[in-house]
Amino acid sequence: MKFLFDNDTWQEIFESVRKNKMRTIITIIGVMWGIFLLVVLLGAAKGVENKFNNLFGNFATNSVFVWAQSTSKPFKGFQEGKSLTLKISDVDNIRKEIKGLEFVVPRYRTQALVVNNFKTGNFGIFGDYPELDKVEKKELVYGRFINDNDINENKKVCVIEEEIYKQLFDKDEYPIGQYIKINNINYNVIGMYKRSNVGGGGPQGNIHIPFTTFQQVYNMGDRVGWMMITGKPEYNISQIEADVKLLLRNLHKVHPEDERAFGSFNLGEAFAKFMGFLTGMQFLTWFVGIATLIAGVFAIGNILLITVKERTKEIGIRRALGAKPWEVKRQIILESVFLTSVAGALGIISGGFILMIIDTTIGQGEDSVLTNPTVDIPVILIAAVTLVVLGTLIGLIPAQTAVSIKPIEALREE
């Protein structure tokens, strides 16, 4: 290792670099570009991941939607194709029977014409319990969400989404306390929330009214539109999903293996799938980055090969003077490692710099594409080590060429 700190070792590397300035710069750019891409892509992927974590952060990811469909198997005297409806009693039964539940939130949905003075729109109307705010966090701008009092007294109140405010109200108008007409019934606006990116509802925006009000106004009886069920973090949501559906089949006298009778959408699984997609994206990033790196490192191998050819005579002289093959080899390998390391460092620094710029330009605020695009230090270390290893390996090729030239042949070259 002593040679690493030897003046002559470094003097020779610098001389070799100095004599091939242009080519050295171009090849360094090759490797730099590779690691630069790797850092920026990984950072961007991380940013997207952070962004989605933020979005899903408002939403319980261990939740499942359950709704009723129609049977696909005859059972206990009933023909197949019997249409099913969820009941209020099902909600209580689920709460009682299934272990590991956090919330069971029954919901209604309909589509209705909404009028405010001369402005109208067709929006999704939801009948909701206060618990919805816990399952699907609403970021309120004004007012409050539905509370227990609204439920108990069947109050004609509503919480609107920002989109609806924009369509039904004048700019700078304060919506709270105003009345809007839904199916010709006046509702008092008690809250407004920011658009959330996940959850049911159309792009037009949603209006939430108390569950019991909806029940009464739309004459729902003991029927329930669908349910949102969340499990405690330590329970497996897929198991809960299966248990709930089995219980429902039992309660509704449906064949136990009738998969069509009750539909469900497992948000936990969807979330896992999306995370899988992100992992895939990261893999792709690594693949592209490493491939580019390898291309860059090969370019360095190439330039060294040319340099070695040009220095054939010098190498011959050195060997005539007693340089052992290994001494010639390690010099060239060190040169390769040096070039790749410099290029790598520059690439990492410029990559980090670009990530900083991305962060300050499009990485800030609610509507940002990315959130905190960063690359972990261990990842950088892995990339750097990979680079040095590749540099060493690629340096072996020109190094081998250098020592495979016999000193006599090298000296003969004029």
Added chain:
Amino acid sequence: MIKIEKLHKSYPIGKDSLHVLKGLDLHIKEGEFVSIMGSSGSGKSTLLNIVGLLDVHDEGYYYLNGQLIENLDEKKAAILRNKFLGFIFQSFNLITYKNALENVALPLYYQGMGRKERQKIALQYLDKVGLKDRADHLPSELSGGEKQRVAVARALVTNPKVILADEPTGALDSITSHSVMELLKEINREGMTVFVITHEEDIAEETDRIVRLKDGVIISDEKTNNKNNIKVSV
């Protein structure tokens, strides 16, 4: 010092092979000043390369300092070259981006000597060839004669057993040629074995013994009448 018996060497040329050295016998004792004469193609450079461990022979025996040279790998050859042999080339073969001092010190670097120590020794040898004041000049800033003196200093710096000079004056005018030869003579007087290859008659005349080579065989081997020819050759 150098003993060669029935040495053969041939080079492949396409499917044929060119038989360059055809059974040479040569014995050079310690302290001799020998020149190998021959026209181009006579095999003298091949002989020098084999003696200089830059190339390997096909058949026969080669003893360097009493040691039989066989099955040499590159590493061993490098160590032996560094220890026993000093090279002087026609085209000087100095490293262009190193100054005179660093060029002279290079063989010591490969011996693993520390920087300060090898520069000190190198400076002594530069002084010996009269170029102490040129120590920090690059080869491009030196004249041909000066370059060859630096090369001589570099050949001497490891205190080798034999100096091998391949057409040492081939690129020099007659006056500088003469001064380089005087330098070699002086080295020889100090006891160093010097082995010169040349095709110039007057250069060979300055040595103590002339071996003439033609078509791969020795055609004559005679002593010259130089006054410093004290040691008697075989």
